[in-house]
Amino acid sequence: MDLFEYQGKQYFARFGIPVSPGGVAVTPDEAVAAAEAAGYPVVVKAQVKVGGRGKAGGIKLAGTSDEVRAAATAILGMAIKDHVVRRVWVEHASDIATEYYASFTLDRPNKVHLGMLSAEGGVEIEEVAATNPDAITRLAIDPVRGLDLETARRWVAEAELDAAVREQAASLLCDLYRCYVEGDCDLVEINPLIVTTDGRVHALDAKVTLDDNARFRHPEWDEFAATETDDPREQMARERGLTYIGLDGNVGIIANGAGLAMSTLDVVSQAGGSAANFLDIGGGANADVMAAALEVINADEKVTSIFVNIFGGITRVDDVAQGILDALARVHIASPIVLRLAGTNAEDG
């Protein structure tokens, strides 16, 4: 699960990583209230789960309440790479002297954690990696040994961070590593990690991906899950425990298994159609699951037809067929349904 920047910063703060005071807002009035609390000048930042918000006009500096209102009005409702902005984060503006980059993620093939640190932050790290790969200092961390302060000190020196802030940066990196491991993250990234004009090292942005497999030991993640999507169809599907992703077309798709669901999107597209969604009902295709899937697809006004594509392996096709019949008795379906049933007990189905 990816977090919004403001949630990532709240997560960082729990582990002692310095972030700017601020507040989240869904209206211009709320943005002004958040700015008053944070103290002027402020930055008004679009909260969407894609990068490049700065370039897209989703980040604006504001020195007065009028400027905050204007910035929030402009940013709320705008689309950045197809992500509609529903919230802004308003934080006290920082005076930036230098921008660095820092992250931890998994290096799966080598079975280690990978730290990346660069004195050239602020720009997209993919760009630095492509044009100036030596500017990124990589650190492989044995997950059993972890990251100690001595190693972090050598790392910041090797990355040639400003000597005056190396001790602060080393200690921040240890905190960030703790956040990554104890916080059960797949990725933590700070870009830019700044040095302020008065010499403080500080996270100006936050990108956090939580490891969903650890959800069971983090009841506090429920609040993040609640804001995970603004798509009412996805919200509805989540409440029903379905793996569903909303798309823009008009053919509702139900398939069992992620691979078959993906292939179904492909063939619908190859036939000149356009899928309204991805929906994997998994192995258990009983009446409850089918009814839930049909309900979600039926609620999508764009859907004009439904394609159910089931391959019976362990799943028995006759069970699926019965599930569909039971579901049809419970839900009134507005669109015609096309079924493809293959595999175990397909003829009975």
Ligand code: GDP
């Ligand atoms: P991104 O474009 O989505 O990665 O958003 P960031 O949060 O990284 O912000 C992009 C850029 O906006 C930063 O690299 C800064 O140059 C600028 N910016 C963000 N916050 C501040 C701030 O508090 N003060 C100043 N002066 N610039 C800021």
Ligand code: MN
């Ligand atoms: Mn950034």
